[in-house]
Amino acid sequence: MKYLDEFQDPELARRLLDEIHATVTRPWALMEVCGGQTHSIIRHGIDQLLPDQLELIHGPGCPVCVTPLEVIDKALEIASRPGVVFCSFGDMLRVPGTGRDLFRVRSEGGDVRVVYSPLDALRIAQQNPEKEVVFFGIGFETTAPPNAMTVYQARRLGIRNFSLLVSHVRVPPAIEAIMQSPSCRVQAFLAAGHVCSVMGVEEYPELAERYRVPIVVTGFEPLDILEGVRRTVRQLERGEHTVENAYPRAVRPEGNPAARAMLADVFEVTDRAWRGIGVIPGSGWRLSARYREFDAEHRFSVTGINTVEPADCRSGEVLQGLLKPNECEAFGTTCTPRNPLGATMVSSEGACAAYYLYRRLDVAPARLEASPVA
Numbered sequence: 001m002k003y004l005d006e007f008q009d010p011e012l013a014r015r016l017l018d019e020i021h022a023t024v025t026r027p028w029a030l031m032e033v034c035g036g037q038t039h040s041i042i043r044h045g046i047d048q049l050l051p052d053q054l055e056l057i058h059g060p061g062c063p064v065c066v067t068p069l070e071v072i073d074k075a076l077e078i079a080s081r082p083g084v085v086f087c088s089f090g091d092m093l094r095v096p097g098t099g100r101d102l103f104r105v106r107s108e109g110g111d112v113r114v115v116y117s118p119l120d121a122l123r124i125a126q127q128n129p130e131k132e133v134v135f136f137g138i139g140f141e142t143t144a145p146p147n148a149m150t151v152y153q154a155r156r157l158g159i160r161n162f163s164l165l166v167s168h169v170r171v172p173p174a175i176e177a178i179m180q181s182p183s184c185r186v187q188a189f190l191a192a193g194h195v196c197s198v199m200g201v202e203e204y205p206e207l208a209e210r211y212r213v214p215i216v217v218t219g220f221e222p223l224d225i226l227e228g229v230r231r232t233v234r235q236l237e238r239g240e241h242t243v244e245n246a247y248p249r250a251v252r253p254e255g256n257p258a259a260r261a262m263l264a265d266v267f268e269v270t271d272r273a274w275r276g277i278g279v280i281p282g283s284g285w286r287l288s289a290r291y292r293e294f295d296a297e298h299r300f301s302v303t304g305i306n307t308v309e310p311a312d313c314r315s316g317e318v319l320q321g322l323l324k325p326n327e328c329e330a331f332g333t334t335c336t337p338r339n340p341l342g343a344t345m346v347s348s349e350g351a352c353a354a355y356y357l358y359r360r361l362d363v364a365p366a367r368l369e370a371s372p373v374a
């Protein structure tokens with residue numbers, strides 16, 4: 001197959017579904033790690049077509065959603081300072097911090113700019129040598145390489161008025177944390193294909209063996225998801241727990257060596273807090289000592305942050321797969337994309353946003369009738 005729409009072919013989807021139905025003999029719970037996969041599943045109604053015994057648990061793989069409130073509050077504080085140009089991808093601007101968001105900072109006079117690449121921020125720094133330009137570097141193994149490369153370029157070009165506010169996270173330690181949770185119900189993982197296109201698959205066999213879980217690297221189109229599910233349930237029914245690559249058109253076993261080399265040069269592994277989950281050992285990156293001068297947290301002394309999570313938001317449970325978004329009392333009533341209480345309702349990869357976009361009329365019509373239109 002050459003074109004993306006071929007990965008949405010209804011006839012091939014039906015055949016995969018038939019095979020999945022013929023394979024499943026008992027209840028299983030699979031977690032799709034990535035929020036992009038969650039959106040594809042909910043958008044195409046894939047979960048509703050699977051056998052009743054098969055549950056898809058939505059995982060924590062949404063970069064905006066897992067960025068800790070403390071980091072967002074630091075971003076708000078830095079962006080409010082005179083002489084600072086604060087650059088970010090657009091979806092971070094609506095994420096609520098304690099009492100405000102980046103849009104609010106901009107409306108109060110802060111120089112907050114939406115960019116489409118970290119290199120845009122570097123260009124702004126070159127063009128405005130009298131300003132301090134900060135880029136909000138969040139996300140998984142997918143967004144970390146371009147951010148690393150931008151810091152590398154800043155150092156190479158001697159651009160000293162550029163810095164990165166870093167909140168990068170890594171998927172394999174999160175899988176380990178999920179498996180170690182006493183409330184874990186996950187029996188297999190659909191691993192995030194785009195993460196593996198960067199990092200390869202070599203981190204996964206040890207996890208599959210230690211926790212005896214199948215891990216199938218899976219893409220994002222409907223046929224990709226169904227093929228990932230098909231391979232996963234085949235392993236579960238056979239009592240196997242190996243790593244399979246169901247996304248070979250994008251993922252090579254070794255990943256992307258150039259991107260990995262850039263990550264290894266610019267970043268070092270560190271413990272990192274995940275919003276709603278807590279600190280996961282070794283689950284993040286920070287700038288290594290060679291690049292520490294480009295770390296916004298070192299450049300700007302930010303103290304006295306008192307974070308307050310919204311009391312009604314249960315996004316921590318959503319991110320751990322313990323709660324479906326529509327089971328949250330605030331879903332679609334006091335929490336909508338226009339007035340979000342939590343980041344999972346803001347992000348284009350957030351599970352609450354997926355349910356609101358594609359399921360809100362199915363799941364809670366009585367509650368939603370009384371709510372404002374988002």
Ligand code: SF4
Pocket residue numbers: 312313314315316318325328329330331332335336340341342343344345352
């Ligand atoms: S629906 Fe809103 S309040 Fe509820 S968990 Fe999701 S983001 Fe939080």
